[in-house]
Amino acid sequence: MNIPEKFDSIRPFEPEELPEVYDRLLQNGQFCQVVKYFYPQVPLEMVARKMKGCKSSLEFQLAFCYDIIKNLLEKASLGCDFNSSVLDVTRRFTFISNHRDIVLDSAILDVLLFDAGFKTTCEIAIGDNLLSLPWVKDLVRVNKSFIVERDLPMREMLMASRRLSEYMHFVIGEKNDNVWIAQREGRAKDSNDRTQEAVLKMMTMGGTGSLADRLVQLHLVPLSISYEFDPCDYLKAKEFQQRRDIVGWKKGPQDDLVSMQTGIMGFKGHIHYHAAPCIDDFLRSLDPDLPKNDFYRVVAEHIDQEIHRNYRLYPVNYLAMDLLAANHEHAAYYSEADKAQFEQYLAAQMAKIDLENKDEAFLRERMLTMYANPAINHLAAQ
Missing domain, CATH: 3.40.1130 (Glycerol-3-phosphate (1)-acyltransferase)
Known part of the structure; x- marks a missing residue:
């Protein structure tokens, strides 16, 4: 050609x-x-x-x-x-x-x-x-x-x-x-x-x-x-805190490589x-x-x-919405077991974040937002 x-x-x-x-x-x-x-x-x-x-x-x-x-x-x-x-x-x-x-x-x-x-x-x-x-x-x-x-x-x-x-x-x-x-x-x-x-x-x-x-x-x-x-949720949350706390913070080439590897594996x-x-x-x-x-x-x-x-929503998406809003509005879409599993997952991902002044509340809110937004947008699009 x-x-x-x-x-x-x-x-x-x-x-x-x-x-x-x-x-x-x-x-x-x-x-x-x-x-x-x-x-x-x-x-x-x-x-x-x-x-x-x-x-x-x-x-x-x-x-x-x-x-x-x-x-x-x-x-x-x-x-x-x-x-x-x-x-x-x-x-x-x-x-x-x-x-x-x-x-x-x-x-x-x-x-x-x-x-x-x-x-x-x-x-x-x-x-x-x-x-x-x-x-x-x-x-x-x-x-x-x-x-x-x-x-x-x-x-x-x-x-x-x-x-x-x-x-x-x-x-x-x-x-x-x-x-x-x-x-x-x-x-x-x-x-x-x-x-x-x-x-x-x-x-x-x-x-x-x-x-x-x-x-x-x-x-x-x-x-x-x-x-x-x-798999990159904790890296993205970490990036949010770095952008918030460090004036002019920018990702280095190494950050992209870590994200690529974490996302794949x-x-x-x-x-x-x-x-x-x-x-x-x-x-x-x-x-x-x-x-x-x-x-x-x-x-x-x-x-x-x-x-x-056309998103497919999972129990974690509904859970994240309810955890952010501190209510049980979407409880029909998840079980207590789902909730316990998701809390465990969040804790394990949060533990991977290595930051000096680790803002646990902020990082958790950022991670929950990542999982809630697809649900918020899907429900709005319906």
Whole structure:
């Protein structure tokens, strides 16, 4: 396929580039350690041979990533299911979802799409802030990721956003592949999931016609991701206190790596993915004379409504709401055993927070809020 050169620095690798990238990865000590972790019984030469036999990124995903994610879900979850009943598997979509886990949100979706009968997975939007290690950047581009450039001067930022948008349109329109993108930059630390209008504005920098036409060309599908437990909840709570107490506190690259590792390996309980109908018809129904700002607001609200409506709630979500409000309003949705278990879980997660002036009450409130917000939003969307 003839891919415009302007996308070279952000797109996934093409088949002809893979042999050289495989060699680069196999010469990297850290990458080889990761391989050893996932394949403790398999000699590196055998893994190398299998890698070199993968002639495309999709083949690489099916040869390696598919089984790794399946095994991971077996160990670190109580099962994962996907309601994709409204999707036509012969079409291509841009999945726009709430964002819980740096790595797994899109990785699990790839597995679920394939299991649902799609003949391809997703190209994944990933921020360059997570790619400080060259081998990680290589690996994600082998794994069908394209790069979202961040922290650029204003003029460069505009150019980068336009290129990103044009690339997404190219993936859907020309490459005939799916796209996954989070509804906002970074994860919603308090699980109050809201679509950033800036993400929609970026999407309309590519394509042709009216703003609605440009979004229709991407075939947006709001996707709800519900994890029963968030292994990073205590890290997020800790971050809230650091931001509160330390002027100008910023995460370091090490923090993202710890979050990635904790999110991948940590226990997630039940996991549910739910695809809402593609919003093409909704976009076509909008008043063509809607002012620009109103257009983005209305579309963001519609996506949020769909994501919130399709959350799967667990006893912990109702419990967190009641514990925050100090009442028993939703007691029909959980048992005393659920409550005792959740209190035990919270205590264990809180104990992992290593801060000098640990504010227990504040940290507990932050953790409860993370579990309550999906329920508050779901009930509002009903």
